[in-house]
Amino acid sequence: MQDVINKLVNALGPSKVITSTDVLRRYSRDFWPLLMMREQVFNEELPRPLAVIIPSSVNDVSTALRIINGGNDVVPVVVYGGGSSVTGASYSADSIIIDMSRLNKIISIDGRDLLITVEAGARLRDVEGKLNEMGYSLRHIPQSFNYATIGGLIATMSSGQYSTLYGNIEDIVVNLEVVLPNGEVTWLRSNNVPRASTGPSLKYLFIGSEGMLGIITKAVLRIVPLPTSTIYGAYRFDSFEQGIESLRELMIKRITPAVARLYDGNEATLRFGVDKPLLIISFEGYYDDLVKALWRRADEIVKGHGGEYVGSRYFEDWLRTRFNVEEEIEMVRRYGLWFDTIEVSTTWSRINQLYRDFRESLFRVNGVVGVMAHISHLYINGACIYFTVLFKPDVNTYWELWSRAMEITLRDGGSISHHHGIGIVRSRWLGHELGNAINILRAIKDALDNKGVLNTKNGMFFPD
Numbered sequence: 001m002q003d004v005i006n007k008l009v010n011a012l013g014p015s016k017v018i019t020s021t022d023v024l025r026r027y028s029r030d031f032w033p034l035l036m037m038r039e040q041v042f043n044e045e046l047p048r049p050l051a052v053i054i055p056s057s058v059n060d061v062s063t064a065l066r067i068i069n070g071g072n073d074v075v076p077v078v079v080y081g082g083g084s085s086v087t088g089a090s091y092s093a094d095s096i097i098i099d100m101s102r103l104n105k106i107i108s109i110d111g112r113d114l115l116i117t118v119e120a121g122a123r124l125r126d127v128e129g130k131l132n133e134m135g136y137s138l139r140h141i142p143q144s145f146n147y148a149t150i151g152g153l154i155a156t157m158s159s160g161q162y163s164t165l166y167g168n169i170e171d172i173v174v175n176l177e178v179v180l181p182n183g184e185v186t187w188l189r190s191n192n193v194p195r196a197s198t199g200p201s202l203k204y205l206f207i208g209s210e211g212m213l214g215i216i217t218k219a220v221l222r223i224v225p226l227p228t229s230t231i232y233g234a235y236r237f238d239s240f241e242q243g244i245e246s247l248r249e250l251m252i253k254r255i256t257p258a259v260a261r262l263y264d265g266n267e268a269t270l271r272f273g274v275d276k277p278l279l280i281i282s283f284e285g286y287y288d289d290l291v292k293a294l295w296r297r298a299d300e301i302v303k304g305h306g307g308e309y310v311g312s313r314y315f316e317d318w319l320r321t322r323f324n325v326e327e328e329i330e331m332v333r334r335y336g337l338w339f340d341t342i343e344v345s346t347t348w349s350r351i352n353q354l355y356r357d358f359r360e361s362l363f364r365v366n367g368v369v370g371v372m373a374h375i376s377h378l379y380i381n382g383a384c385i386y387f388t389v390l391f392k393p394d395v396n397t398y399w400e401l402w403s404r405a406m407e408i409t410l411r412d413g414g415s416i417s418h419h420h421g422i423g424i425v426r427s428r429w430l431g432h433e434l435g436n437a438i439n440i441l442r443a444i445k446d447a448l449d450n451k452g453v454l455n456t457k458n459g460m461f462f463p464d
């Protein structure tokens with residue numbers, strides 16, 4: 001291992017290969033709640049990575065991977081974007097980290113074809129800020145807006161708060177430049193076009209690959225002009241099921257909201273002080289009359305399912321507090337509790353059953369004190385249910401609640417993750433969801449990375 005680090009220092013220079021304990025400690029966890037609980041509640045010193053490489057060019061990334069891949073012993077590498085993974089996907093014990101933060105340039109913004117080309121280590125917040133100054137937006141706004149990088153968002157197949165109208169990251173990525181585990185640098189297409197029927201689209205290999213198949217170094221993404229017209233408000237329901245029916249009808253009739261978040265009574269109480277299911281919803285576009293027409297139709301549909309209009313205040317409350325991550329964690333700690341979030345997806349016909357079974361099953365876990373949920377990210381055939389689970393801090397409770405959550409979701413025909421990805425926390429259930437197709441994934445991994453260098457210790461193929 002020391003031999004590899006010496007070669008890296010010789011090739012890249014000492015300022016790009018860091019081994020000082022203080023710096024390594026900063027990389028010893030991502031936002032995986034299990035690691036945060038061990039560090040912040042149990043005061044554990046977490047294992048550190050072996051070294052951190054901070055490349056400042058694609059060439060540096062390529063050189064680093066060539067050296068590491070060429071060594072006799074395999075030293076695992078973990079790609080690190082903003083470190084905001086909540087699944088342990090960027091956890092790096094016994095690995096070398098490649099921190100992408102210096103590859104952060106916006107290369108071009110094309111307002112005619114609505115494309116941006118950007119380096120993968122750029123923070124979403126900075127990219128969106130620049131776009132907004134010029135009258136554009138990605139309209140990809142996850143709650144991790146202030147932390148996440150473009151490469152990390154692509155690698156985890158992320159979803160933003162406006163996904164119902166603008167799509168998820170896979171709908172936004174047009175082209176990628178990647179460095180393969182052997183150091184080879186390649187774009188996945190020679191042109192940036194809206195669609196192409198030229199064999200399987202290779203971008204999908206890397207979207208959601210969680211750093212396992214290659215390092216994304218640049219991305220071409222589609223942008224939109226900033227919307228100029230918006231209407232928002234909120235509705236209260238007597239039952240969660242009524243709210244769900246209204247969302248289904250909106251999606252089928254193509255009255256597509258920009259944001260729609262239906263909170264169950266528990267989460268509505270905690271977040272808004274409303275003790276019934278609450279829907280906050282917005283429509284947006286470029287013409288007031290069209291947006292008003294959508295709003296009028298939506299109002300009819302939602303009221304038709306028992307929704308009672310309760311004004312615009314709750315939507316504004318959400319807008320104001322939606323990135324208050326640290327405050328939320330602090331509140332849970334104050335009650336002597338810990339938490340995790342588990343976002344799953346399913347079809348409309350199964351959604352009520354999954355919601356009920358999930359809550360019932362998790363409440364049976366010793367130490368679980370709260371299970372609440374909201375529905376967001378809507379599709380014509382279903383939606384994401386985002387559960388928040390509160391529990392007394394304990395590692396056994398943690399794994400027991402995750403086992404139940406994954407098993408009940410699979411049993412009820414849902415997907416184990418809508419947008420947080422697999423990481424370490426879900427790795428043992430990935431095979432259950434993919435069935436025999438997991439062998440295709442393994443074969444691709446072996447073909448691209450036969451030595452198992454990239455994200456092998458912390459990701460989808462984490463040894464159980």
Ligand SMILES: Cc1cc2nc3c(=O)[nH]c(=O)nc-3n(C[C@H](O)[C@H](O)[C@H](O)COP(=O)(O)OP(=O)(O)OC[C@H]3O[C@@H](n4cnc5c(N)ncnc54)[C@H](O)[C@@H]3O)c2cc1C
Nearest residue numbers: 081082083084085089142143144149151152158159211216
């Ligand atoms: C408070 C909070 C809120 C969140 N909200 C959302 C949300 O609304 N929607 C959502 O989808 N997710 C959300 N997430 C989780 C989500 O996975 C991350 O925010 C984001 O997608 C990861 O970006 P990152 O740059 O921090 O990646 P990291 O955590 O650094 O990395 C995540 C994974 O991607 C890999 N990776 C990173 N960069 C690259 C690259 N350039 N090339 C190849 N692989 C790479 C890493 O190795 C790792 O496997 C949230 C997380 C937090 C902490």
